[in-house]
Amino acid sequence: TTGTARLAVDIGGTFTDVVLELAGGRRVTTKLLTTYAHPGEAVLQGITRVLAEAGLKPSEVGLIIHGTTLATNALIERSGAVTALLTTEGHRDALEMAHEDRFEQYDVMIDRPRPLVPRHLRLPVRERMDPNGGVLLPLDEASLEAALPVLDENGVESVAIGYLHAFVNPEHERRTAQWLAAARPQLSITLASEVCPEIREFERLSTACANAYVRPLMASYLNRLAGELEGMGFECPFLLMTSGGGLTTLETAARFPIRLVESGPAGGAILAREVARGAGLKRVLSFDMGGTTAKLCLIDDYEPLTSRSFEVDRVYRFRKGSGLPVRIPVIEMVEIGAGGGSVAQVDKLGRIQVGPESAGSEPGPAAYGRGGERPTVTDADLQLGRVCAKTFAGGSFALDADASVKALAAKVAGPLVLEPGLAAFGVSEVVDENMAAAARAHAAEFGMDLASRDMVAFGGAAPLHAVRLGEKLGVGRIIVPAEAGVGSAVGFLLAPVAYEVVRSRRQKLSELDHELVNRLMAEMHAESLAVVSRGSRGKKLQEARHAYMRYVGQGHEILVSLPLENYTQAHQQVFREAFEAAYTRLYGRTMAGIDIEVLSWTLTLSEPAGEPVSAP
Numbered sequence: 001t002t003g004t005a006r007l008a009v010d011i012g013g014t015f016t017d018v019v020l021e022l023a024g025g026r027r028v029t030t031k032l033l034t035t036y037a038h039p040g041e042a043v044l045q046g047i048t049r050v051l052a053e054a055g056l057k058p059s060e061v062g063l064i065i066h067g068t069t070l071a072t073n074a075l076i077e078r079s080g081a082v083t084a085l086l087t088t089e090g091h092r093d094a095l096e097m098a099h100e101d102r103f104e105q106y107d108v109m110i111d112r113p114r115p116l117v118p119r120h121l122r123l124p125v126r127e128r129m130d131p132n133g134g135v136l137l138p139l140d141e142a143s144l145e146a147a148l149p150v151l152d153e154n155g156v157e158s159v160a161i162g163y164l165h166a167f168v169n170p171e172h173e174r175r176t177a178q179w180l181a182a183a184r185p186q187l188s189i190t191l192a193s194e195v196c197p198e199i200r201e202f203e204r205l206s207t208a209c210a211n212a213y214v215r216p217l218m219a220s221y222l223n224r225l226a227g228e229l230e231g232m233g234f235e236c237p238f239l240l241m242t243s244g245g246g247l248t249t250l251e252t253a254a255r256f257p258i259r260l261v262e263s264g265p266a267g268g269a270i271l272a273r274e275v276a277r278g279a280g281l282k283r284v285l286s287f288d289m290g291g292t293t294a295k296l297c298l299i300d301d302y303e304p305l306t307s308r309s310f311e312v313d314r315v316y317r318f319r320k321g322s323g324l325p326v327r328i329p330v331i332e333m334v335e336i337g338a339g340g341g342s343v344a345q346v347d348k349l350g351r352i353q354v355g356p357e358s359a360g361s362e363p364g365p366a367a368y369g370r371g372g373e374r375p376t377v378t379d380a381d382l383q384l385g386r387v388c389a390k391t392f393a394g395g396s397f398a399l400d401a402d403a404s405v406k407a408l409a410a411k412v413a414g415p416l417v418l419e420p421g422l423a424a425f426g427v428s429e430v431v432d433e434n435m436a437a438a439a440r441a442h443a444a445e446f447g448m449d450l451a452s453r454d455m456v457a458f459g460g461a462a463p464l465h466a467v468r469l470g471e472k473l474g475v476g477r478i479i480v481p482a483e484a485g486v487g488s489a490v491g492f493l494l495a496p497v498a499y500e501v502v503r504s505r506r507q508k509l510s511e512l513d514h515e516l517v518n519r520l521m522a523e524m525h526a527e528s529l530a531v532v533s534r535g536s537r538g539k540k541l542q543e544a545r546h547a548y549m550r551y552v553g554q555g556h557e558i559l560v561s562l563p564l565e566n567y568t569q570a571h572q573q574v575f576r577e578a579f580e581a582a583y584t585r586l587y588g589r590t591m592a593g594i595d596i597e598v599l600s601w602t603l604t605l606s607e608p609a610g611e612p613v614s615a616p
Contacts, residue, residue: 005054005061007047008492010264011039011068014291014341014361015460017486018046020054020061021493028054029486031394031460033361033368039070040225044232058233065492067241067263070221071214075116075261075312075324080213081157081188085117086147086176087205088164089124095205113324115206116213121154123147125163125176133169144179151184160212162192162205167504170197188216195256196327198600199504203309203327210312210326211258218257226250239497241267244306244329246498246606249534259328261312262335264488265295269304269331271491272456275481277302281454285439285475286333288487289462291341291378292358296439297333298448305332305446308502308548308602329500329604334442338434340378340461341365344408344427346415354431366407367399375411377431377461379404383424386464394485432465436472452476458487498606499531508552509576509596514567517601521545521567524603532605539607548600549579551591557599558582 004023009016011034020028028050035041043066051058074080085095095115104110125147126140151159159180166173170193177189192208226238240253243262253260265288272286276299286297286304298305310330311323337356341364344354354377359365363372365379367389381387382404389399405420413423443450451474457466463480470478483490501524507513525543532541543564550557560582563574575598580590 005056006063006065006493007050007061008065008267008489009043009046009067010267010486010489010492011043011066011070012264012290012292012488013069013073013358014339014364016042016046017489018043018050019483019486019489019493020047020050020056022054022056027483027490029394029483029489031485033364036360036362038224039068039221040228043225044228047229047232058229059235061234062236064229064234064236064238065241065247065495066225066238067267067488067492068260069264071218071257071261072312074214074217075210078114078116079217080116081216082121082155083117083158083160083209083213084121084123084147084151084154084156085160085162085205085209085212086123086125086144086180087162088128089126089143091164091201092119092122092124094201095122095209098202116209116324117160121150121156123150127163127172129163129165129169129172131165131168133165135169135171139172139175141179144176144183148183151187156187157216158188158190158212160190160192160205160208162201162208164201166191166193167197167199167204170194188212188219190215195258197503198308198327199506200327203325206325207258207327210261210324211256214257215254218260219254222250222254222257241492241495242329242498243310243331244498244500245270245304245331245495246329246500246604247492247495248497248499248531251534252499252531258326261326261328262310262330262333265297265333265335266331267488267491267495268295268458269297269299269333269491270495271458271481271487272297273299273302273304274491274494275456275479276454279454279479281456281479283453285450285453285455285473287435287455287457287462287466287469288459289435289457289465290339290459290488291461292337292339292360293335294338294435294438294459294462295333295335296435296442297331298443298446298453300448306330307332308600329502329602332446334438336434336438338377338431338438340376340381342377342431344375344377344380344430345411350416352412352416352426352430354427354434366403367401368397369400369403372403373407373410375404375407375427377427379407380424380427381461381464383408383420384428428465428468432468432472435465435469439469439473450474454479456481458484460485496606496608497532498604499528500602500604501528502600502602504600505598507598509572509598512569512572512575514569514571517567520601521603524601525605528603528605532607541605541607544604544606546602546604547575547598548602549575549582549596549598552595552597558586562601 128137190212196207239247241263268288276284284299288295341358342355363370365376455475545562548557
């Protein structure tokens, strides 16, 4: 039988954090440099280390929770699988045309994000569904046959299948998957109707391609790690953190790895939420700064901002529309290349620039003594006396202060003729201003202010920069929780097992088909339950239902909470009132005489969250 101890593992761009929580609530933590060749190597080393320190055997651990940035890094670095897209004939360019808008109005040299699938691998298939799921053109297997030589010649490893209106009727996508699996069993296959069964063709195709692109890498990594853990003697469930702040099973994560894209930062937001709840703080800015990136998230009334859309690899910093859109449940946050490993340099105009490039863990900052020669934020912090060279990362390795001074002198102090201490202060001030600008832009995007909020700071570098950042943003108090250095991993232990399912079925409230909605909710409940029950820890499940609604004629919808009951015709009015209340909260008014429509319905099943964290 497995025990009550729980393990949490967070792989970041620079460090891998491991937290072991014992039965009485005591935690044993460690921090190791991320091993890029096989990230699982640092995971296993860290787990071995904390178990030895606690005197536990693997069989005494009852649960392992894992979050990772591997999927995000694969998308940003374009290091995923060779991927093809099978799509409805005449629509292969939807992925590149995107919204046909300009995210930067006046830049004549505008640079769009490159699609993950090049045009020669976006292959047309003869088939067509109408918007209600009726077959206009039957699936033509000859066009599938014609695609096979292209897949073979280009060494395609993964295929996304995304047909028009398949979110209403996925029959053609499923038949294509069966045909392709029989013809080429080695291919990894992603269906757009499974990974993103929502209206809006471009976003659906983009999400399916992103999932297909990272799936071979993530599935092989997760299965390998699970096998290695089993080999060590672990017999407990292995759950993965999702970008929406819930936990899911290994099987689901391997099928839909795109849901793990922001899993590490989501753990941090969960920690900040629970710290806020424990301290009774209603308006909080969560500030997570690690070795590679800084993440900022707004939390009001103990709930982080959430969204169903997210952009990876933005070409223009903070600019909406300049990244690859992914439609998954996600905790809304701004993430920028500002971490302890962010590289500092002097540009042609004689200004200090910091990031977004990071020294990572190989070679890492100059102070790590691993061959890095360029100065980073960590080198500046060491020079300023904010970091103790002997006890850095729990004393797992000592820092080389001389190497820091040398790197800062060569790349910053020398070119600008500054004292070493002043050069270090300049680097620190620039990275703090970069983060402040990102926080202001993020808050403005959602019509929120930052003044008079409390800040929860965690991650390896955040507590070192929190005071100056807080000063720039005008926050009230700064709270640094216990074990702040491994905050995201601690957040994993507080996250509930949860899974969200979404379906797009357009319904005008004046013509509401309540029986269709009830059938839809029953299907979604069954799908969510199948995932949650496999990772469930025996607690009573909670259900939440929402709808994305708008006035007929509008281009964007808002999220509206729905009651948990069997719907009847009388719910036309219930849904209308819920929408008008949400609309008034956002815009301060409603519009009379205009019908309301629902675009998508969502259902989430979750276990209750863990105990709130008390601030030390």
